[in-house]
Amino acid sequence: DAGITQSPRYKITETGRQVTLMCHQTWSHSYMFWYRQDLGHGLRLIYYSAAADITDKGEVPDGYVVSRSKTENFPLTLESATRSQTSVYFCASSDPDRGWAGELFFGEGSRLTVL
Amino acid sequence: AQKITQTQPGMFVQEKEAVTLDCTYDTSDPSYGLFWYKQPSSGEMIFLIYQGSYDQQNATEGRYSLNFQKARKSANLVISASQLGDSAMYFCAMRVMDTGRRALTFGSGTRLQVQP
Numbered sequence: 001d002a003g004i005t006q007s008p009r010y011k012i013t014e015t016g017r018q019v020t021l022m023c024h025q026t027w028s029h030s031y032m033f034w035y036r037q038d039l040g041h042g043l044r045l046i047y048y049s050a051a052a053d054i055t056d057k058g059e060v061p062d063g064y065v066v067s068r069s070k071t072e073n074f075p076l077t078l079e080s081a082t083r084s085q086t087s088v089y090f091c092a093s094s095d096p097d098r099g100w101a102g103e104l105f106f107g108e109g110s111r112l113t114v115l
Numbered sequence: 116a117q118k119i120t121q122t123q124p125g126m127f128v129q130e131k132e133a134v135t136l137d138c139t140y141d142t143s144d145p146s147y148g149l150f151w152y153k154q155p156s157s158g159e160m161i162f163l164i165y166q167g168s169y170d171q172q173n174a175t176e177g178r179y180s181l182n183f184q185k186a187r188k189s190a191n192l193v194i195s196a197s198q199l200g201d202s203a204m205y206f207c208a209m210r211v212m213d214t215g216r217r218a219l220t221f222g223s224g225t226r227l228q229v230q231p
Contacts, residue, residue: 031217042119042206042221050217058218090160094217100148100210101167104219106160 003027006091006107014115019078021110023091031094032074033104034058034066036087043090049074081114088112117142117211119222126227128197135182136192136225138207146212149190150219151181154204163205166190197229 004025013019025032030051035043035058045058047066055066063085065077078085088111092104118141128134140149151163166174166181174181182191194201204226208219 033218035221040223042121042223043208043219044221045218048216048218056216088158092160096217100146100212100217101165102217103150103162103165104160105162109158 004091004093004105004107006089006110008110009108010111012113012115013081015082016080019081019112021076021078021089021091021112023074023076023107025072025074025091025093025105027093027095027105028071029093029105030071030096032068033092033094034064034074034076035090035092036060037090037109038087046076046089078112081112083114086112086114117144117147117209117214117220119207119209119220121207121222121225123225124223126225128194128227128229130199130229130231131196133193133195134197134227136194136205136207136227138190138192138222140188140190140207140209142188142209142211144211144213148210148212149181149183150208150210151179151190151192152206152208152221153201154206154224155200156203160206164192194227199229199231202227202229 007022032049034046049055049068091107149166153161164176180193204224207222
């Protein structure tokens with residue numbers, strides 16, 4: 001099915017471990033995003049990508065790394081997980097043909113718990 | 116920097132009644148767009164409605180309408196004839212054109228509970 005998928009949907013890890021959250025979209029949207037959702041904060045932008053090999057920091061990038069070698073994939077890596085990174089992570093994409101009015105299409109979210 | 120404020124952490128409404136969810140925004144850029152999303156308890160983010168800063172009329176999508184008051188910098192979501200399935204978190208978000216980014220800035224959300 002076309003759309004945007006995230007994996008894993010649920011992950012429990014320990015402090016200090018590296019974790020990678022995967023995001024795959026089938027629309028070939030050039031714009032992709034990673035957000036984290038925490039109670040009381042809504043969704044906050046971690047990283048943003050305008051195209052393959054083009055990424056930029058968002059509001060809360062510390063402790064995260066992204067790459068985008070292919071248009072359809074946008075993995076998010078926590079290099080050394082901390083408890084403060086316990087959150088729900090959303091990947092999203094946007095169709096450039098929709099212009100500035102284009103909404104974001106979200107994946108189902110990945111719930112990460114860092115013990 | 117742009118900011119979205121949703122001052123109602125939680126709202127209750129009776130089934131079949133209308134409800135207004137508040138959203139105020141702050142930006143100095145004249146070109147921007149405002150979005151509303153719904154997040155049911157299952158967790159997915161569902162796009163509801165969009166309003167551009169230069170749009171002359173308030174946006175409407177079925178039972179959803181956006182009460183856009185530019186001078187007050189408010190973009191309230193109005194849900195008419197509430198249904199039990201409208202119970203969810205609702206997020207207001209903004210995109211500012213001059214940043215060159217397509218990312219949205221989100222408010223903290225309002226949890227709506229529809230009572231039978």
